[in-house]
Amino acid sequence: MTAPLLEVRDLSKAFGNVVTANNLNLSLTAGVLTSIIGPNGAGKSTLINILTGFIPPDSGRIIFQSQDITYEPIYRRVRLGLCRSFQVVNVFTGLTLFENISIPILAAHRRANGLFSTVSGEKAVREEAHRILQRIGLQEQGDLPASALSHGDQRVLEVGIALAARPKLLFLDEPTAGMNPVERIKILENIRQLSQEGEVTFVIVEHDMDIVFSLSERVIVLHRGDVIGDGPPEQIKADPHVREVYLGEEVVA
Amino acid sequence: MVQSLVHVCLAGISAGMFIWLVASGLTLIFGVLRVLNFAHGSFYMLGAYLCYTFLRFAGVDFWLGVLLGPLVVCVVGYFMERFLLRHVYPLELPYQLLLTFAMVLIFDELVKMIWGAGSIGSPTVPGLSGSVSIAGRDFPVYNLFIIAVGPLVALGLWAMLEKMWWGRIIRAAASDREMAAAIGVKVPALYTGVFVFGAWLSALGGALAVPYVGLLTTGMGEAIIIEAFVVVVIGGLGSLKGAFLGALVIGLLTSFGTRFIPTLDMFLTFILMAAVLLWRPQGFFAES
Numbered sequence: 144m145t146a147p148l149l150e151v152r153d154l155s156k157a158f159g160n161v162v163t164a165n166n167l168n169l170s171l172t173a174g175v176l177t178s179i180i181g182p183n184g185a186g187k188s189t190l191i192n193i194l195t196g197f198i199p200p201d202s203g204r205i206i207f208q209s210q211d212i213t214y215e216p217i218y219r220r221v222r223l224g225l226c227r228s229f230q231v232v233n234v235f236t237g238l239t240l241f242e243n244i245s246i247p248i249l250a251a252h253r254r255a256n257g258l259f260s261t262v263s264g265e266k267a268v269r270e271e272a273h274r275i276l277q278r279i280g281l282q283e284q285g286d287l288p289a290s291a292l293s294h295g296d297q298r299v300l301e302v303g304i305a306l307a308a309r310p311k312l313l314f315l316d317e318p319t320a321g322m323n324p325v326e327r328i329k330i331l332e333n334i335r336q337l338s339q340e341g342e343v344t345f346v347i348v349e350h351d352m353d354i355v356f357s358l359s360e361r362v363i364v365l366h367r368g369d370v371i372g373d374g375p376p377e378q379i380k381a382d383p384h385v386r387e388v389y390l391g392e393e394v395v396a
Numbered sequence: 397m398v399q400s401l402v403h404v405c406l407a408g409i410s411a412g413m414f415i416w417l418v419a420s421g422l423t424l425i426f427g428v429l430r431v432l433n434f435a436h437g438s439f440y441m442l443g444a445y446l447c448y449t450f451l452r453f454a455g456v457d458f459w460l461g462v463l464l465g466p467l468v469v470c471v472v473g474y475f476m477e478r479f480l481l482r483h484v485y486p487l488e489l490p491y492q493l494l495l496t497f498a499m500v501l502i503f504d505e506l507v508k509m510i511w512g513a514g515s516i517g518s519p520t521v522p523g524l525s526g527s528v529s530i531a532g533r534d535f536p537v538y539n540l541f542i543i544a545v546g547p548l549v550a551l552g553l554w555a556m557l558e559k560m561w562w563g564r565i566i567r568a569a570a571s572d573r574e575m576a577a578a579i580g581v582k583v584p585a586l587y588t589g590v591f592v593f594g595a596w597l598s599a600l601g602g603a604l605a606v607p608y609v610g611l612l613t614t615g616m617g618e619a620i621i622i623e624a625f626v627v628v629v630i631g632g633l634g635s636l637k638g639a640f641l642g643a644l645v646i647g648l649l650t651s652f653g654t655r656f657i658p659t660l661d662m663f664l665t666f667i668l669m670a671a672v673l674l675w676r677p678q679g680f681f682a683e684s
Contacts, residue, residue, distance in 0.1 A: 195578070221580035233575040235568050246568045247579035249561045265561065308579045 146209055148173040148312055148344055149194070149225070154203030156186075156193055156368075163189040164200065165368035171312065171346060176338045178347045178355040181365035182388070187348045188230065190365065191314045195227045196220050207312070222251060224311030228304075230320060232297045236290040240281055240300060243289050244272040247308035272307065279303040279333060295326025302333065306343065315347045319354060331358060356380065402531040404655045405648065410539040412647020413546030414440075414608070417601030419624040419631075419639040420553060421594030427570045427634030428590045431481060432489065434496035437621025438503035439595045442469050443602025444612050445511055451519060451606075458521045458607070466599035473595030477588050485587075500621075504614045515611040524607075538607055545604065549597070550640050557636070566590060570634065623650075626669045632679025641680070 147170035156164040163186035171177060181187050192198040194205060196217040205213045207225050215223075235243050248268050276282040279299050284292065289300060298318060305313055318334065319327045335358060338345050349355050355362060355376070362379040364372035372385040379385055422436045447465030450456050456464070476499065484492045524541055527534040557563035569576040569586055577583045601620075609616065627646050631638020646665055653664040672679065 197574075197578075216582075216584075217577045218580050218582045221578070226580075227578055229575070229578070233572060233578070235571040235575070237571050238564070238567060242564055242568075245561070246565060246576070246581070249565060250580035250582075268561070304579055 147171060147206075148208060150204075150206040151194070152204040152206070154190075154193065154205070155201045156189060156198070157201060162186075162368040164193065164203075167203070167368070167370060169363065169370065169373075171344065172361075173311070173344050174338075174341055175360050176335075176345050176347070176358060177361045177363060178349055178359040179363045179365060180349060180352075180355050184367070185365040186368045187365055188316060191227060191316055191348060195225060195314060218250070221247075221308050221310075224309065226305050226308045226310035226312070227314040228301050228316055228318065230316040232294065232301060232321075234289040234292075234297050234300050234304065237288065239286050239288055240276060240292070240303075241269075241272055241285040243300060244275050244303055244307045245269075247304060248272060251308055275303050275307050278306070278337075280329075293326075295322045295329070298322060298326070299330055299333065302330065306337070310343055312344045312346065315345060317348060317350060319349070319351060327354075334358065399531045399533055400655070403533055403535060404651050406530065406535055406539065406543070408648035408651030409546075409644060410542045410608075410647070411651060412643045412645075413542050414601050414605050415620060415623045415627055415646055416546050416640055416643035417549060417604070418598045418620050419627040419643050420549065420636060421597035422621075422624050423628045423631070423634055423636060423639045424553075424597075425591055425594040426628070428566060429481075429485070429587050431485070431492050432496070432633075433481075433591075433594075434493060434621065435476070435499035435503060436496075436594070436598050436624065437617035437619070438500055439469050439473065439598035439617075440602035440605070440620050441507060441612075441614065441617030442472060442503065443599025444606050444609070444616065445507055445516075445602075446599075447603035447606050448516060448518060448612055449511075458519070461606075462600070462603040465603040466596050469599035469602075470592050470596050473592045474588065476595075477591040481591070482584070482587075500617065503617065507614050511612075513614065515613045518606045518610060518612055521607045542604060542608065546640075546643075549600075550636070553636055623665065626665050628679070629669050630672045630679055632682025635679065635681035638679055638681030 149171040151167055151169040154164050154167040167190070179187050179190065189198065193200045196215060200213065203213070204211060207220070207223060210223070212220055212223065212225070235246070245268050248271050273282065273285070276285050279302060281296065281300060281303065289297060292300060302315070302318065315334070318330055322330065331354065334345055334347070337343055347355070347359070359376055362372070362374065362376050363370060364379060364385050366388050371388060372379050372382050418436060418440050422433060425431060425433055425436070443466050446468050447461040450461040450464050451458060480495060480499070484495050521538055524538040527536045528540070557567055565576070565581055565586065569581055569583060573583055606612070623646055627642035628639055630645065631642035649664050649668060650661070653661050657664070
């Protein structure tokens with residue numbers, strides 16, 4: 144057994160009386176497409192925010208590739224390969240698709256290129272940006288402003304932006320939110336394929352059960368800051384406790 | 397009459413270029429940091445006083461003074477962002493305004509302590525001190541030089557933001573800072589850099605104003621920051637194109653006002669601002 148990609152030890156976070164992480168212990172394995180599910184307020188988004196550095200934890204440790212990153216700033220985590228996307232669409236609408244993709248490449252390669260990047264440095268960035276646009280199937284629209292894209296394509300672009308930072312571990316916060324079924328299938332196919340290529344380990348936070356069970360190799364269930372289920376989709380589906388607090392809710396609703 | 401109009405225009409444009417140098421930094425800082433820096437006019441004032449001091453007491457060449465004065469202001473700007481402003485980013489706008497307004501008062505008092513409260517007469521620039529005949533009347537060469545500097549700075553800024561890769565990062569951070577952070581942009585350092593650069597623009601305006609204004613006073617910072625505020629309101633907060641055109645409009649309006657309706661003078665500027673606020677409150681070039 145190799146060392147886990149990300150390890151969370153005794154992580155806690157409370158906002159006033161609301162506990163959103165209660166002594167959490169988790170470890171994520173490279174190459175395993177994992178989903179984190181849970182009812183509203185289970186602490187899913189908070190967990191992502193803590194792991195990616197947007198919110199500091201009250202206590203506990205976060206180890207990424209054997210390195211303690213609990214108090215590292217966001218940009219350093221990104222450079223180590225720990226990235227995220229957001230629940231709401233987050234692209235730079237005023238910039239073209241090409242420019243959108245090139246920002247994380249530039250940020251990541253900044254030191255390599257020096258302050259006043261040379262023509263060859265710029266060329267490398269261009270090539271990489273085009274490669275990523277191709278990978279997400281938006282190469283035709285490279286010179287359009289991101290605002291010209293449909294909502295679904297903006298979400299696809301968002302995944303492209305996240306990939307451009309060359310993540311090893313990528314958290315996607317509700318990647319299919321607000322999408323129509325066609326767009327949904329397209330982005331899921333994208334994620335599945337990219338995951339199989341093996342460069343990036345995906346962790347998806349989702350509401351939609353169908354997506355979670357069809358896509359993931361491992362499902363983690365959160366409830367009020369606790370892990371109440373962790374295993375392959377079939378096992379989670381059958382778990383009586385999970386059914387009670389989560390799946391049961393859906394049936395009732 | 398034609399002769400007079402040409403000269404009123406030229407005077408307006410050259411005055412507008414100083415406002416542009418201050419407004420460009422103000423609007424750039426607002427666009428990226430979302431901070432409205434009241435003390436931005438103080439950088440203009442400090443740029444002028446420091447440039448003057450280098451000329452007068454270090455005996456350096458005017459152009460070296462224009463280089464050195466704003467560099468010292470960059471250091472001041474660095475400390476202001478790093479140790480004061482950084483702590484009010486999470487707070488609401490009124491707190492930021494209070495802090496930067498306090499800085500205005502502190503800078504004014506500092507200048508009085510160091511250089512005295514009175515006005516200081518400023519030197520002329522060798523080589524650019526003469527005048528040329530335009531439309532049959534003399535016009536100062538230095539003012540023509542200023543009219544050339546403004547568009548050059550605008551061109552430089554445009555090239556930096558649109559053509560260079562760090563301009564792209566600045567535009568990205570201006571558009572969405574959380575997102576920029578999430579993809580690896582070192583946002584705090586970027587903020588410091590943009591603030592220092594904005595301070596430099598304003599101080600450059602101040603240093604170049606030394607031979608132009610004739611007298612250096614502690615009120616010069618406030619005078620120009622008010623005009624710069626009007627400019628960014630008209631042009632749209634965060635828009636450089638708006639700041640450039642707005643500065644031209646205000647420069648010309650003031651110049652024509654002073655020449656033809658002297659009693660209304662500054663009043664015209666504020667009427668224009670009020671009209672823009674009522675008619676198009678986001679300004680003419682604001683990004684949605």
